[in-house]
Each structure stands twice: as structure tokens, then as C-alpha cells.
Amino acid sequence: MKNIRNFCIIAHIDHGKSTLADRLLDFTGSVTDREKQDQLLDSMDLERERGITIKSHAIQMDYEFEGEKYVLNLIDTPGHVDFSYEVSRSIAACEGALLIVDAAQSIQAQTISNLYLALENDLEIIPVLNKVDLPSANPEEVTDDIVELLGCKPEEVIHASGKTGFGVGDILEAVINRIPAPEGNVDEPLQALVFDSVYNPFRGVETYFRVINGEIKKGQKIKFVATDKSYFADEVGTLKLNQIIKQSVKAGDVGYLITGIKDAREVKVGDTITDSANPTKNAIEGFEDVKPMVFAGIYPVDTDEFEELRSSMEKLQLNDASLVFAPESSAALGFGFRCGFLGMLHMEIIQERLEREFNMTVITTVPNVSYHAFTRKDPETPLIVNNPSDLPDPSSIDRVEEPYIKATIITKSDFVGNVMSLCIEKRGQITNQTYLTTERVELSFDMPLAEIVFDFYDRLKTVSKGYASFDYTPIGMRVSKLVRVDILLNSQPVDALSALIHADNAVHIGKKMCEKLKELIPRQQFDIPIQAAIGAKIISRETTKALRKDVTAKCYGGDISRKRKLLEKQKKGKKRMRQVGNVEVPQEAFMAVLKLND
Amino acid sequence: MSGIYIHIPFCKQACFYCDFHFSTSMAKRVEMVAALQQELKLRKDEFKNELVETIYFGGGTPSVLKSEEINNLIYSVYEHYRVSDNPEITLEANPDDLSKSRINEMSQSKINRLSIGIQSFFEDDLKLMNRAHSAIEAEESLIMATSQFDNISIDLIYGIPGATDAQWLQNIKKALSFNIPHISSYALTVEPNTALAHMVEKGKIANVDDEAAERQFNMLVDELEEKEFVHYEISNFGKEGYFSKNNTAYWQGKKYIGIGPSAHSYDGKERGWNIKNNIKYIKSIQANKLPIEIEILTTADRYNEYIMTGLRTIWGVSIVKITKEFGEKYSDYLIQQSAKSRSQNLLIIENNTIKVTKKGKFLADGLAADLFMV
Ligand SMILES: Nc1nc2c(ncn2[C@@H]2O[C@H](COP(=O)(O)OP(=O)(O)OP(=O)(O)O)[C@@H](O)[C@H]2O)c(=O)[nH]1
Ligand code: SF4
Ligand SMILES: [Mg+2]
Numbered sequence: 001m002k003n004i005r006n007f008c009i010i011a012h013i014d015h016g017k018s019t020l021a022d023r024l025l026d027f028t029g030s031v032t033d034r035e036k037q038d039q040l041l042d043s044m045d046l047e048r049e050r051g052i053t054i055k056s057h058a059i060q061m062d063y064e065f066e067g068e069k070y071v072l073n074l075i076d077t078p079g080h081v082d083f084s085y086e087v088s089r090s091i092a093a094c095e096g097a098l099l100i101v102d103a104a105q106s107i108q109a110q111t112i113s114n115l116y117l118a119l120e121n122d123l124e125i126i127p128v129l130n131k132v133d134l135p136s137a138n139p140e141e142v143t144d145d146i147v148e149l150l151g152c153k154p155e156e157v158i159h160a161s162g163k164t165g166f167g168v169g170d171i172l173e174a175v176i177n178r179i180p181a182p183e184g185n186v187d188e189p190l191q192a193l194v195f196d197s198v199y200n201p202f203r204g205v206e207t208y209f210r211v212i213n214g215e216i217k218k219g220q221k222i223k224f225v226a227t228d229k230s231y232f233a234d235e236v237g238t239l240k241l242n243q244i245i246k247q248s249v250k251a252g253d254v255g256y257l258i259t260g261i262k263d264a265r266e267v268k269v270g271d272t273i274t275d276s277a278n279p280t281k282n283a284i285e286g287f288e289d290v291k292p293m294v295f296a297g298i299y300p301v302d303t304d305e306f307e308e309l310r311s312s313m314e315k316l317q318l319n320d321a322s323l324v325f326a327p328e329s330s331a332a333l334g335f336g337f338r339c340g341f342l343g344m345l346h347m348e349i350i351q352e353r354l355e356r357e358f359n360m361t362v363i364t365t366v367p368n369v370s371y372h373a374f375t376r377k378d379p380e381t382p383l384i385v386n387n388p389s390d391l392p393d394p395s396s397i398d399r400v401e402e403p404y405i406k407a408t409i410i411t412k413s414d415f416v417g418n419v420m421s422l423c424i425e426k427r428g429q430i431t432n433q434t435y436l437t438t439e440r441v442e443l444s445f446d447m448p449l450a451e452i453v454f455d456f457y458d459r460l461k462t463v464s465k466g467y468a469s470f471d472y473t474p475i476g477m478r479v480s481k482l483v484r485v486d487i488l489l490n491s492q493p494v495d496a497l498s499a500l501i502h503a504d505n506a507v508h509i510g511k512k513m514c515e516k517l518k519e520l521i522p523r524q525q526f527d528i529p530i531q532a533a534i535g536a537k538i539i540s541r542e543t544t545k546a547l548r549k550d551v552t553a554k555c556y557g558g559d560i561s562r563k564r565k566l567l568e569k570q571k572k573g574k575k576r577m578r579q580v581g582n583v584e585v586p587q588e589a590f591m592a593v594l595k596l597n598d
Numbered sequence: 599m600s601g602i603y604i605h606i607p608f609c610k611q612a613c614f615y616c617d618f619h620f621s622t623s624m625a626k627r628v629e630m631v632a633a634l635q636q637e638l639k640l641r642k643d644e645f646k647n648e649l650v651e652t653i654y655f656g657g658g659t660p661s662v663l664k665s666e667e668i669n670n671l672i673y674s675v676y677e678h679y680r681v682s683d684n685p686e687i688t689l690e691a692n693p694d695d696l697s698k699s700r701i702n703e704m705s706q707s708k709i710n711r712l713s714i715g716i717q718s719f720f721e722d723d724l725k726l727m728n729r730a731h732s733a734i735e736a737e738e739s740l741i742m743a744t745s746q747f748d749n750i751s752i753d754l755i756y757g758i759p760g761a762t763d764a765q766w767l768q769n770i771k772k773a774l775s776f777n778i779p780h781i782s783s784y785a786l787t788v789e790p791n792t793a794l795a796h797m798v799e800k801g802k803i804a805n806v807d808d809e810a811a812e813r814q815f816n817m818l819v820d821e822l823e824e825k826e827f828v829h830y831e832i833s834n835f836g837k838e839g840y841f842s843k844n845n846t847a848y849w850q851g852k853k854y855i856g857i858g859p860s861a862h863s864y865d866g867k868e869r870g871w872n873i874k875n876n877i878k879y880i881k882s883i884q885a886n887k888l889p890i891e892i893e894i895l896t897t898a899d900r901y902n903e904y905i906m907t908g909l910r911t912i913w914g915v916s917i918v919k920i921t922k923e924f925g926e927k928y929s930d931y932l933i934q935q936s937a938k939s940r941s942q943n944l945l946i947i948e949n950n951t952i953k954v955t956k957k958g959k960f961l962a963d964g965l966a967a968d969l970f971m972v
Contacts, residue, residue, distance in 0.1 A: 525942070525961070548808040549815075551832055551910070551962040552787060560848065561862070561869045561893065564903050567967040574967070 001252040002181045006073045006210065007126075008056075008090045010118060011100035012108035012469060013079035016130045018042055018053055019162035020100060020171075021076045027168045028061040028072070031241055040241075041076045045356075046349060053078040054349060056090045056196045058208050058239050058254055065176050072175060073210075073239075073254035075195070079110055081471050082343030085290050086196065088117050089270045092286055093195040093210035093254065096124040096179030098171065099150075103129050103137035103159075106145050107436065108469035109410050115149070124179045125150060126158065128171060133161040145437060182252030190214035190222065191280040192273040197264055199319030205261040208239070209273055210254050212284065217248040221276040222259075225283045226268055230276040231259035264321040290322050292340025293403075293474070294347055294453055295386040297328060297365035297496060298354070299336030301576055301587065305360065306335045312358035313337060316350065323350055328387065332494040332580045333363060338387055341367075344453060363578055365496045365590050369450045372401040372477055388498040391484050394535065400500075401477040403449045406431070409460070410442050411468040418463035419443060426451035427502060446475065450500070455594050485510045485539070487517065488531040492581045496590055511540040512596040520589040523547035528583055600645055601652035601847050602675055604634060605858030606660040607876055610694070614728045614793040615786055619860035619874045620658040626876055630858075631667045633883040635674045637857045640888060642678035644855055644865065649682040650675065652844040659715075661691035665703040672708050686843040688713055688751075693739035694731040705746040711842075712743055713782070716752040719772045720765055723758050726803070727786075728793070740776045749840060751780035756818065757811030758786050759804040766814045770821045779840035783818055784833050785811045812960055832910045832962060849907040851900075859889075869893050898971040901928050906966045909945075914953035928971065935969045 009017040018039040025031045025040060041057035042048055053076060061072045075094065077087045091097060097118040101111055118125055127146045132139055143157050158174060160167030196208040209216070216222065216236055223230040235258040237245040249255035261267060270287035274280045300309045310327075317323050324340040341347040347367060354360045372382035373391060379398040385391050391400070407428065411419050413435070420430065420443070428447035435441050452472065460468050483506050487497035497517075501509050510532030517530050521544050532540040552563070577584040608627065609620040653675055655668065668689065675681060688711040689704065696714070704712070718724055721733040731739075743750055752773060756766055773781060786806050788795050797803045819829055827835040831849065834842065847854060856863040856872065859879040863870040873879050873889035882889035895903070901924045908915035921929040936952055939945040944958030944965055952969075954962050 525944075547961065547964070548812045549785065549960045550964045551960055560864075560903055560907065561871075563963075564899065564906055567906060567963060568902065568970055568972050570964070571967040571970045571972045575972070 001184065001250075003068060003070045004073070004182055004252045005070060005096065005175050005179050006075075006094040006182060006252075006254060007096040007098060007175055007179055008075040008077055008087075008094045008118075009098045009100060010077055010087065010091065010114040011079055011130075012102070012105070012110040012114075013052070015079070015100045015102040015105065015108075015111070016162045017079065017100055018076055020098070020128070020130060020160065020168075021057075021059075021074060023162050023165045023168045024072075024074060024172070025059065025061065025241075026165065027172065028063045030059065030061045035241060046352060052080065054080075054083065055198070056086050056208075058196065060238050060240055060244075060254065063172060063176075065173065070176055071253070072172075075254075077114075080343075080345050081110060081113075082341075082346045084113065084117075084473075085288060085342075086269060087114060088121075088286065089193070089195040091117050091121050091123060092270075092284070093193050094121075094123060095182055096126060096175065098126050098128050098175075100128045100130045101142060101146055103131045103139050103142050104134050106138070106142045106440065107149055107410065109408050109471035110469065112149070112410070112442075113408065113471045113473075125152075126171070126174045126178055127152060127156065128158045128160050128167075130160050130162055132159045132166065133164050141437075145440070148436070184211070184213045184251035186213075186215055186251045188213040188251075189278045189280040190216055190220075190273065190275040191282065191284065192216055193284045194224075194267060194269055194271045194273060196269060197267040197321070199264050203258055205259075205264055205267050205318075206243075207257040207259070207261075207267050207273070208254070209249075209257060211249055211251050213251050213280065214275065215248045215250040216255070216257065216273065218246075222257075222273050223276040223279060224267070225272040225274060225279075226287055226289075227266060227271065229266060231261065234258050234260055262318065264318050268321065290342065292322070292324050293343055293369065293449065294341045294367045295338055295370060296341070296347060296367040297330060297333065297336050297363075297387065298325070298339050298351070299330065299333040299363045299365070299496075299578075301361040301363055301578055303334045309337070309354075309360055309362065312354055312360050313339075315358070316353060320350070322346065330365075330389075330496045332496045333365070333578065336363075340370075340386070344457070361576055361587075363496075363587050363590050366499050366592075366594070367453050368500060369403050369448075369453060371403075371482070371500060374398045374400070385500075388484050388500045389495045391500065394483070399479050400482045402480045402482065402500075404446055404475050404478045405449045405452070405472040406475045407445045407447050407452070407470065407472045408442060409445070409468055409470050410436070410440060411464050413439050413441050415464040415467060416441050416443065419460070419468060422456075422459055422463050423447060426456060448478075448480065448502075449474070453594075455596060483534050485513070486533045487513060488529070488533060488538075489517075489521075489583045489585070490528050490581055491531075493533075494580055494585075497592075506534055507539050509596065510534070513592060514540045514542040516592040516596055517589055518542040518544055520586055520592055521583065522586065524584060526582075599651045599847065599852055600648040601654065601844050601852065601854040602638075602650055602679065603654045603656060603844070603854055603856045603861055604638075604660075604671055605856065605861040605872075606630075606655060606657040606663055607859045608662050609657065609659045610662060610692075610730045611728065612793065613730075614726075614797065615789065617789040617792050618658065621876050624662070626880060627663070629880050629884075630876065631663065631670065633880045634671055634858050636883050636886075637888070638671070638674045639678055640883070640886060641855055641857070644863075645679060645853070648680070648853060650679045650685060651682045652686045652688070652847060653681075654687075654844040655689045657690055659692050659695070660689050661695035661700075665700065665707060668704075668709070669707050686711055686749075688842070688844055690715065691739075692729075692731060693735040696739035696743060698742050701742050701746050710747075711749040711751070712747050713751045713753070713842075714739060714743060716740070716773070717755045718758065718761070719769055720761065723755070723761055723765075726758065726760065727755070737772075740778070744776055744778065748779070750778045751782055751836075751842065752776075752778055754781060754783045754818075755786050756783060756814040757806050757808075759806060763810070763813060763817065767817060767821070770818055774821070774825055779837040780842065781822065781827065781835045782833055782842075783815075783835070785815065815960060828912065830912045832959065846911075849911050850913075851904060851907070863890070867895060869895060897924055897928075900924070902966075902970045902972075905932075905969050906963075909952070909954050909962050909966045909969075912953070914948075914951040917947070917950045917952065931971060932969055939965055939968060 075090045191213040192209040192211045272283040325337040328338040371385040428445035432444035481503040528544040822835045860874040870890045870892040
């Protein structure tokens with residue numbers, strides 16, 4: 001055990017975690033030239049295409065240092081805030097962390113939140129100043145920033161480049177010398193932490209774990225503590241680029257387990273694996289049932305495809321246990337599902353996977369958070385409202401509560417004013433302002449989560465010219481003055497377009513929604529009134545005028561193929577529209593509220 | 599039957615609304631004519647046994663070439679292709695090029711049809727569109743042309759910002775007073791990347807008004823039908839016997855060879871288009887290389903094209919022809935897809951043929967798209 005090192009790579013988004021992992025794999029000879037590719041550990045198609053890490057990835061490296069053979073278990077983590085629970089479990093599986101900081105961008109919001117997670121778990125932090133090859137790199141200043149944040153010595157900050165491979169030897173040396181070997185007792189009852197799981201269509205769910213005490217053996221009857229379910233360990237092993245089958249994986253080491261489980265929901269990240277006959281008395285701390293933060297309806301564009309959508313969602317859930325869904329119906333859209341997501345990126349990913357992997361054309365409705373409504377009759381029991389149209393009649397409501405978050409934003413001092421006005425517009429209350437350096441400021445706000453869902457990221461980017469990073473943690477429910485803004489198309493209310501909005505902003509947002517819809521709904525053969533209403537009161541109105549003429553004048557030799565292609569495109573667009581009453585509404589109109597400021 | 603289209607890529611000045619391919623520099627004119635003749639020669643074997651029944655000079659502005667140059671091009675066609683006894687040979691001409699002597703020259707050539715770019719008889723309209731000719735030239739050219747040619751078509755544009763319905767009616771009446779047998783009429787459209795689009799965007803010119811365009815179109819239809827013009831295609835009206843053979847061939851999916859930069863060709867299965875650049879075109883032809891790009895049409899493509907062009911004509915889309923050429927899958931689909939528009943009285947089926955109704959005429963593109971197989 002003394003020659004094992006378990007460490008994760010943590011950082012803000014895009015600071016180069018996965019690229020640095022590539023270099024570590026190269027340097028230790030863990031991949032052959034033929035296997036090499038950029039961000040090798042980002043194995044999902046979507047990860048590769050978007051250049052982001054969505055899931056944690058573990059890999060084991062063998063490395064000889066000063067005549068000793070070491071086993072290094074590396075876990076690459078996603079940077080995005082939607083996946084912070086996963087990151088926290090990866091952190092809990094390690095004794096040390098490489099904290100990567102981009103030498104051009106310095107410390108950002110997720111650098112700090114991930115650092116705190118690591119410190120809470122008593123991890124040894126190895127600060128790495130990455131991307132020193134960049135012409136815009138600022139090594140001295142950023143090193144100072146790191147030293148100040150960590151209270152370490154400048155010499156402890158390793159300069160590196162995931163691009164050139166510079167500094168990789170130093171990193172490995174630090175991993176061996178600074179990170180403690182795992183402790184733990186092979187003779188104690190099995191106690192292993194689940195930090196990730198992957199769905200394999202042939203072998204079922206592969207569970208990734210870190211053994212804290214005891215050992216996990218092939219054929220052993222094991223039990224998951226949180227779910228209280230037992231299985232036989234059909235196969236165990238360690239994680240090289242390919243899995244290496246072992247007879248057992250012992251305390252201190254990282255490995256995988258196959259039990260024939262077919263549903264990802266049975267394997268919960270953060271759960272403890274133990275021996276079924278001789279269970280540990282101590283479940284590993286920090287387990288949470290991940291709760292969705294953002295909800296939206298997902299409907300098939302073609303109503304006939306409801307069953308197909310259901311089976312696609314079920315399959316998706318097999319490999320993404322954080323997706324939750326329940327059937328619902330909408331007067332406008334028919335049958336679909338109310339889905340819960342970890343955040344906006346997670347929602348986008350699910351929608352994209354449905355379209356790409358399952359070939360489904362879906363409509364996603366305006367996302368919302370989960371509200372608590374209390375009725376006058378029973379002002380103590382919350383009614384959970386995951387869909388605006390489920391909000392009880394206003395006259396029967398005692399109060400409504402909405403989830404709040406603590407938002408942390410790091411930006412340049414030049415943009416503090418802009419960022420503050422944005423957050424205040426978004427109903428935020430500033431709670432703290434700290435100058436990290438003379439130029440960089442950390443701002444904290446308490447604000448409603450719902451405001452983040454509505455075009456917050458894009459606006460933040462704009463007002464800060466891209467120089468702001470953002471992170472948040474939930475801080476509970478607070479009472480809010482919320483009203484439901486309904487949208488009527490051709491005088492018919494379209495439930496899927498309703499949104500809960502703070503009373504003070506409702507008229508303004510209702511107006512903008514009408515304007516946006518007017519822009520998005522193509523002209524049809526009749527005038528289409530578009531109205532926003534609160535209860536029976538119309539607060540805004542626009543009209544999409546009837547289409548009188550679409551035929552273009554000339555259609556001679558040269559125009560025929562060009563024109564055909566144009567009309568083919570138009571028809572394809574129409575196929576993605578949904579008939580609501582007698583109005584054809586394009587897919588993107590249902591998300592219009594998110595883009596009110598475009 | 600088959601046709602040859604020859605594109606003359608020069609204009610005196612650029613009309614604000616135009617997105618055709620042309621250059622206002624005549625520097626390469628001699629080389630261009632030579633290249634056009636060379637392309638005619640290079641492609642002489644593309645028609646196997648077909649007789650060439652139409653020759654069409656389009657542009658750009660063909661009338662900027664000298665009569666002699668046009669005649670040489672016609673000569674090249676006769677030299678390399680089998681031409682029928684009585685072909686339709688059309689030349690597009692702008693009023694400012696049509697002097698008395700020029701018209702005389704043309705009447706002595708093989709040209710037997712003129713298509714004159716009048717657009718409007720009002721000075722304001724012509725200025726707004728940056729046409730090269732004046733209102734007086736428009737009238738004079740017609741007086742002279744009608745004295746020598748009987749088969750004449752003119753172009754008129756409606757829906758011009760600022761032009762009233764009354765003005766438009768005067769335009770129609772004026773056109774009719776010359777007793778010409780064919781009128782092509784187009785709504786002014788704002789095409790992307792044109793001067794007009796830019797001016798509309800900047801607010802210098804009011805955007806085109808669909809409602810005015812629709813009213814003016816209906817006025818035109820009523821006036822011309824009363825004078826026994828047949829509205830045989832969305833934007834074309836002709837007296838019996840004077841429909842454009844060349845354009846009708848396009849809509850009926852006949853073969854044609856397009857010569858010159860940006861010209862398109864169709865051989866029944868493939869569509870090709872020449873490069874849209876005068877210099878590159880000339881260079882390539884000089885090297886005996888056709889600067890053409892080719893697209894092979896799938897069955898669905900051909901079906902879609904037939905729907906798109908057929909719905910624009912009085913002949914409509916023949917269900918029998920669809921079954922015969924594309925199969926029952928297509929005709930069944932067509933009938934099923936058209937149900938909604940038929941119930942809205944935008945399309946009708948008559949004698950096994952789908953056509954647009956008067957109500958649907960102005961929406962023909964969208965109606966066609968709805969029937970597409972994609
Ligand atoms: N110049 C330079 N670019 C780098 C370096 N390391 C990473 N990059 C680039 O930075 C971008 C982000 O790199 P990733 O390795 O995907 O970053 P990440 O931290 O894993 O990103 P997430 O997993 O999405 O949080 C990519 O375009 C890399 O090519 C480096 O050392 N130098
Ligand atoms: S004359 Fe014809 S081709 Fe030339 S610019 Fe005007 S409209 Fe276009
Ligand atoms: Mg990554």
C-alpha cells in the first residue's frame with residue numbers, strides 16, 4: 001500500500017485538466033502511440049465533440065521512481081458546476097489533488113469551490129500552474145495568486161504545460177513525495193467508496209470504487225449500503241486504459257466491479273460497498289441522493305413518438321442516474337415527460353443525446369426550478385411545484401417559496417459595476433465583496449436559482465466581456481412574490497409556455513416574451529395574436545400578421561435547384577414544428593424565454 | 599425537344615434589386631464572346647439526337663453585345679448542334695440599347711423574339727431601382743420594337759415601395775396599349791446582399807409591402823385576363839401561341855444546356871452550373887476545361903422539382919405522371935400531403951391534376967414545400 005498514490009485533478013472549466021492527464025499517461029508509458037489522442041479520457045462522443053468533461057474518469061498508471069515501483073491512480077474530473085457532486089465523490093476517493101490553474105486566467109470560481117471541497121476531505125493539494133507555454137501566460141502574478149489562496153510557498157507551485165509536456169516529471173515527483181500513501185486495513189470488513197459508474201450495454205453497469213478498508217474479491221457477495229441491495233461480484237479489476245481483471249482489489253487501491261446490474265440507478269455515486277455477510281459499521285460520509293435543480297418538459301415533436309421517447313429516456317437513465325423523469329401531459333403538447341436535471345448544461349446534454357443517440361426530435365419547454373407552494377388550508381405542508389401549470393389557483397395560495405443559491409463570481413475590478421447591476425436585476429443581494437488582488441474581485445450574492453436558469457450565463461459573459469467565472473451552492477428555500485405569466489396564441493393558452501416570474505418583473509418579461517415569440521413564430525395564413533396574461537389580465541400583445549405572399553417571382557433554369565433546396569429546408573423546419581391549436585409553433589419557441597435579450 | 603441558354607454576363611449599371619451574375623466592366627467582352635463560342639463547341643456532344651428548339655440569350659444584358667457578336671453565337675449553335683426548322687430565338691434587351699438601327703439589325707438576324715426589360719413606365723420607379731433607362735426610352739423602344747417584331751415580351755415589376763395601385767394600373771394599361779402578346783411580371787423582392795437589401799436595412803427605402811404586392815398582382819391578373827392573356831405561370835401571361843417556349847421547357851423538366859458563367863444545365867438526371875466568375879470562366883474555357891459543377895438528382899429531388907415548378911403553371915402537377923415517373927409511393931404521398939391545403943381551398947384536384955387555386959396562387963412556394971418529400 002505504501003507505493004500507491006490516489007489523486008484527482010481539479011480545476012476551473014477548461015484550465016487543462018484532461019490535457020494534462022494525457023501528458024501524465026504519455027510520460028508514464030500508460031498508453032501506446034497508437035492509442036494516443038487528445039483528451040483521451042474524455043471517452044464519450046459528446047465530451048470529445050464539445051471539448052468538455054462530463055463524467056469523472058479514472059485510470060491507473062505504473063511508474064518507477066528512484067528505483068521503486070509505484071501505482072498511481074488518477075481521476076480526471078469535470079469542471080462544470082452542474083457536476084460538482086460527482087467531483088466531490090472523486091475527491092473523497094483520493095489522498096491528494098492536483099489543483100490546476102491556468103497561467104493566463106488565474107484563479108476562477110470553480111478553482112476555489114473545488115479547492116474547498118478538497119480541503120474538507122483533508123487532501124494534500126499540489127498546485128500546478130498550467131499552460132505556461134501560452135504567450136498570454138502570467139506566471140509570476142498567477143503564482144502569487146495561488147500562494148495567497150493556499151498559503152503555500154512559491155516553490156511549491158509546479159510550472160507545467162499540458163501542451164508541451166513541460167513540468168510533467170516534476171508533477172509525478174510531487175505526487176509521490178507529497179501525497180501520502182493510503183492508510184487502511186486489509187483485514188477489516190470491506191468498505192469501498194463508489195465514485196462513478198458507467199453503463200456498458202454488454203456488461204451492464206460498471207461500478208468504479210476506491211477501497212478504504214478490506215478487500216473486494218471476485219465472487220464475493222457484496223452489498224451497497226444506501227440502497228441495501230446485495231449482488232455477487234462477477235468481476236473485479238483495476239483500471240488501465242483497458243480493464244485488468246484481478247482476483248481481488250485491496251485497501252488503498254482503485255478498481256471496477258461488475259455485478260450484472262442493468263440499471264444505473266441501483267449504483268449511487270457516493271454509496272459504500274461492503275461485504276454482505278460481514279458488513280462495515282461505518283458507511284462512508286458524504287453520500288447524497290443527487291437532487292435535480294432544474295426541471296423542464298420534454299415532448300416528442302411527433303405525438304406518435306411518445307412511447308419511443310419513453311424507451312429512449314429509460315435507456316438514457318440507465319447510464320445517467322442523475323436524470324429523473326415522470327410522465328406528464330400538456331394541453332398544448334400532449335403526452336411527454338417532466339424531467340429533472342442537475343443544471344442547464346446537463347439539460348442541454350440530455351436533449352442533445354436524445355437527438356443524437358436515439359434519433360428523437362423533441363420539444364423542450366421553458367425550464368424552471370422546483371417551487372414550494374403552501375395553501376391557506378394547510379399552510380405547513382409544501383406542495384412541490386415542478387411545473388408552472390401545477391401552481392394552485394392564486395386565491396388559494398398562502399405563500400410560495402423558491403430555491404435560493406449562494407452565487408460566487410470572480411471578475412476583474414473593471415466589471416464589478418456591471419456584474420453587480422446584473423445580479424441585482426436578477427434579484428440578487430450582495431453578501432460579500434473581496435479583492436483577491438487589486439484587479440480581481442470575488443463577489444458573493446444570495447439569489448434565486450430561477451434567475452440563473454433565465455439567460456444568466458450569457459448575460460454574465462456579455463457584461464464582463466468573458467472575464468467572469470461563476471459558481472453556486474444551494475442555500476435553501478425562501479418566500480417570494482411569484483406570479484404565473486401565461487401565453488396565449490390565437491387566444492388559446494399554451495400551458496407549455498407558462499413561467500413563474502417575480503411579480504415586479506412579470507409585465508416586463510411578459511412583453512419581451514411576446515416580442516420574442518413574434519420573431520420566432522413564422523407567418524401563417526391568418527393573423528396570430530400573441531398575448532401574455534396574469535390570470536385573466538392581458539399584460540401584453542403582439543400580432544404575427546398573416547402570410548400573404550411567399551411565392552418568389554422568377555423560377556427559371558438557374559433558379560430551380562437553388563429554389564428546391566430552399567424549399568426543402570423550409571419543409572424540414574416545418575417538420576420540427578408543433579401544431580398548437582391551429583398555429584404551427586417551431587421547437588425553439590418553447591425555449592424563447594431563455595433568449596429574451598438576444 | 600431541348601434548348602440552349604446563353605448567359606451574357608454584362609450590364610451597363612447595377613440595378614439595386616438584382617442578384618444575377620453580371621459585371622459592369624466590358625473589358626473582357628471579346629474574350630467572353632470567344633469563350634462562349636468555345637463552350638458551345640466543347641459541349642456539342644451533350645445532346646445526342648435532340649433537336650434544339652429554343653435558343654435564349656439571357657443575362658445580364660445581352661443587348662450590350664453588338665449584333666455581330668450575337669449573330670456569331672447563333673452561328674456557333676447552328677454549326678455544332680441540330681437545330682429545328684423554326685426555333686424560338688429570344689434576346690433579352692434593355693430599352694436603352696434599342697435604337698432604331700439596332701432593331702433593324704436584329705430583325706434581319708435569326709432573332710425572332712424580344713424580351714424587353716421595361717419594368718416600369720414611371721421615372722420615379724426606374725430611379726428607385728437604378729435602372730439604366732428612362733421612362734421615355736421605355737416607351738420609344740416599344741414603339742420601335744413593335745414595328746419590326748411581333749413576338750415581344752416585356753418585364754414589369756410591381757410592389758415597388760412608393761408606387762400606388764393607381765400608378766400600377768397605369769403601367770398595365772400603358773403596356774397593353776402596345777399590343778404586345780406576352781408579359782412577365784415580378785414582385786420586387788429584397789434579395790440578400792443586394793443594394794436594395796442594404797438600403798431597406800438602413801431605412802433609406804421602405805420595405806416591400808406584401809399586401810400591396812398581393813393587391814397589385816390581382817389587379818394584373820384581372821386586367822390581363824380580360825384582354826385574353828392566359829396566366830400560364832405565376833409570373834407569366836401570354837396570348838395563345840405566344841407562351842415562352844424556352845421557359846415552359848424549364849418548368850416541364852426538358853433538357854437544356856446553359857452556356858456562360860453562372861449558367862445552369864439539365865440533362866434529365868443531372869443539374870450542372872458553371873462558375874460565377876467571368877475571369878475564371880474564360881481561363882477555364884481557354885484551357886478547354888468546363889468550369890462546371892454537377893449534382894445528380896435523386897428521385898425525390900426530381901419529384902420535388904416537378905411539384906415546385908408544376909404548381910406554378912396552369913398545367914399543374916399530373917398525378918398520372920407522378921405515378922408513372924416516380925411510383926405509387928409518391929402519388930399516394932402527394933394526395934395525402936395535399937389534403938390539408940385542399941380543405942383550405944388553396945389546392946384542388948381536377949382531372950387527376952393538382953393545381954393551386956386563385957386563393958393559393960400567391961402562396962405557391964409554401965404549398966409546394968408542404969408536398970415535398972424530404
Ligand atoms: N496552450 C495550451 N493550451 C492548453 C494547455 N492545456 C490545455 N490546453 C487547451 O485548453 C483547452 C481546455 O483543455 P481541457 O484539457 O479540455 O480542459 P479541462 O480542464 O479538462 O476542461 P473541462 O473538463 O471541460 O473542465 C483545450 O483547448 C486545450 O487544448 C496548455 O498547457 N497550453
Ligand atoms: S439589367 Fe438585369 S441583370 Fe443587369 S443589373 Fe439590371 S436587372 Fe440585373
Ligand atoms: Mg476535462
